[in-house]
Amino acid sequence: MAKRFLSLFVAVACTVMLAGCAQNSGSEDVPAQEAESTSQVAGEDVAVESLVSYTVSRVEGEPDWEAIPQLDIDHQQWLEPVDIAAHAQLCYSDDAFYVRMWAEEAEIRAEYPATDLLANTYEDSCLEFFLSPVPGDSRYLNFEFNPNGAVGAQIGATKTDRTRLVRTDDPYQASAVRTADGWEISYRVPFDFIRSFYPDFTVESGMELRGNFYKCGNLTAQKHYLSWNPIESDTPNFHMPEYFGVLVLE
Numbered sequence: 001m002a003k004r005f006l007s008l009f010v011a012v013a014c015t016v017m018l019a020g021c022a023q024n025s026g027s028e029d030v031p032a033q034e035a036e037s038t039s040q041v042a043g044e045d046v047a048v049e050s051l052v053s054y055t056v057s058r059v060e061g062e063p064d065w066e067a068i069p070q071l072d073i074d075h076q077q078w079l080e081p082v083d084i085a086a087h088a089q090l091c092y093s094d095d096a097f098y099v100r101m102w103a104e105e106a107e108i109r110a111e112y113p114a115t116d117l118l119a120n121t122y123e124d125s126c127l128e129f130f131l132s133p134v135p136g137d138s139r140y141l142n143f144e145f146n147p148n149g150a151v152g153a154q155i156g157a158t159k160t161d162r163t164r165l166v167r168t169d170d171p172y173q174a175s176a177v178r179t180a181d182g183w184e185i186s187y188r189v190p191f192d193f194i195r196s197f198y199p200d201f202t203v204e205s206g207m208e209l210r211g212n213f214y215k216c217g218n219l220t221a222q223k224h225y226l227s228w229n230p231i232e233s234d235t236p237n238f239h240m241p242e243y244f245g246v247l248v249l250e
Contacts, residue, residue, distance in 0.1 A: 052229050053246035057091040058205070063098045065089060065186075073101075073213050075230040082222040086127060086215035092203060092249065095191050099143070101127040101213065102184030107221040110183075114149035114176070117166045121146040127185055128214040132241055134198045135209070140241050141194070147183040149176035155197055159239030203249060210244035 054071050057063075073086035085104040090097065105125055112119035122128075124146035132140040138157040145151050151172060156162030174187035194201045215226035216238075225236050229245035 051245050053248055056247050056249050058250045059091045059093050061093060063091045065100055071228055073215050073226045073228045075227045077225050077227065077231060078236045079224060082224045084222065084224055086226055088213040097189040099129050100186040103127060103182045103215055105182040108147055108183055109217060109220045110147040112146055112148060112150040116150050119150040119152055121150050121152040122216055123219040125217045125220055130212045130244065132210040132244060133194050133201050137198060145174060145185040147176055149174045159237060205249055207249045209247040210241065211247050212244045214238050
């Protein structure tokens, strides 16, 4: 276990065959700025006629979350509905994306500690953000946090061909908090981190990226799958980028 911490800045890549939550085995909120998008994004075929879109606010420095629109992760799929709700906010600055996600969840499972660099966080209560940062590149990133701040992060083009991203530094600067009715996680995704995998990554006002937000918990008392943008699949699978929503940079 101690060997994982020998290097201060290491990206250890280990290929995983199944990744993410959908595997077999608050402050006062500002209303969301969501709209329907019927156009193609980055020249890719959109699998559904319309995708939900969200305007990603631009900020200077640390975000004031009370000023950032929220989106609702409210599509419960594949299982019977549960009494769990989840929400997210996303914004960006000159050097990073900032993510805040929270869940109203009475029975929280949080077995993996933040120090576990190989945590299967999707087994715990888990909030996830998937991002395709470069139009035309089929690979996407997924960030999956549990209530302790443990993270499972990966990159790849499909669910079955992904590389786990293990960091012994702290690029995310994550903060996990228990709330009166659940828990929340906030973190950053530095642009330098993204460019280490996507050298051509740029950020410009008006750009349209693709992504989705999820809530799950495979070993929780109430197993569940929630998504921001709905997924058309007969079996649980969050790794379907054709159903990612549209993220429009302000």
